Amino acid sequence: MTAGMLHGSFLSVMQAQTEADFRQEVIRFAQDLGFAYVSAMTVIDQSLTHSDFFTVDNTPQAYKDGFQNNQIWRRDPVMQHCKRGTVPILWDQATYVRNGVEELWEEQAAFGYRTGIALAMHLPQGRHFTFGVDRDQALPKEPAALTRIVADIQLFAVHAQEAALRLFVAPNAVALERPKLTPRELEALRWTMEGKTAWEVGTILGISERTAVLHLQNAMHKLEATNKHQAVLKALRLGLIH
Structure with a gap:
């Protein structure tokens, strides 16, 4: 972190x-x-x-x-x-x-x-x-x-x-089931946790910035998060990333 x-x-x-x-x-x-x-x-x-x-x-x-x-x-x-x-x-x-x-x-x-x-x-x-x-x-x-x-x-x-x-x-009232995130979605969250931008995440993963953004948006939706920072926190709390 x-x-x-x-x-x-x-x-x-x-x-x-x-x-x-x-x-x-x-x-x-x-x-x-x-x-x-x-x-x-x-x-x-x-x-x-x-x-x-x-x-x-x-x-x-x-x-x-x-x-x-x-x-x-x-x-x-x-x-x-x-x-x-x-x-x-x-x-x-x-x-x-x-x-x-x-x-x-x-x-x-x-x-x-x-x-x-x-x-x-x-x-x-x-x-x-x-x-x-x-x-x-x-x-x-x-x-x-x-x-x-x-x-x-x-x-x-x-x-x-x-x-x-x-x-x-x-x-x-706040309990969340562990949603199923794809490996790419988890990788995008891990690098976001490290402070990387979507462009940097795309470069690291060998994908376009637009695709990196899409992975983050999908992760946010599955985690019911309003932004990428909240998505990272929920993924940490659920043990999806470390």
């Missing part, structure tokens, strides 16, 4: 054994990245009208009521973005102004929630995971620095949602 794919904080959150461990690792990651606040929420749809929520955060006690208010969520542009899609959102005051709800930003800004980054993962069987980091300082203006932060958050979220499902959802 290379440091590029699973450095310390990613491994630590995935190995969390209790909710307290999970909370500690999530907060540590956010603060090491320069964000005072963090929220990791697992949502399990039980029916069209009922969902179970499991939230880990370090929201100030004085702002708890507003932070957990479902009525506010329905108007909050960041929450609505995460509900609809998976692309990370980088938000600040302008986000709320554009959506005509600047008063929501002003209320949370008083508690240090002035800007942040949030994303969501929508998984099979009505499972969802949202992850957001927030602070009172502006985000970096340098594109390279901002891209690096977003990439770190995306990778951490993949590992965090694996741990969250294991900790907060009944084991039989």
Whole structure:
């Protein structure tokens, strides 16, 4: 396993054994990245009208009521973005102004929630995971620095949602049968685990980049994964690769 794919904080959150461990690792990651606040929420749809929520955060006690208010969520542009899609959102005051709800930003800004980054993962069987980091300082203006932060958050979220499902959802609800992956699909996952791109995987295996991508996509589908990193983690957990 290379440091590029699973450095310390990613491994630590995935190995969390209790909710307290999970909370500690999530907060540590956010603060090491320069964000005072963090929220990791697992949502399990039980029916069209009922969902179970499991939230880990370090929201100030004085702002708890507003932070957990479902009525506010329905108007909050960041929450609505995460509900609809998976692309990370980088938000600040302008986000709320554009959506005509600047008063929501002003209320949370008083508690240090002035800007942040949030994303969501929508998984099979009505499972969802949202992850957001927030602070009172502006985000970096340098594109390279901002891209690096977003990439770190995306990778951490993949590992965090694996741990969250294991900790907060009944084991039989997340249990997976060992799917049958072809040798090529397994090889593609192994090299992806080593940090190789699809082009590099194709070169190593003597196939085209397009074929390498196809093998990865097939593996993702069989493992019910939303991206190649999650597919690698599930394959590891199931003992399909080592």
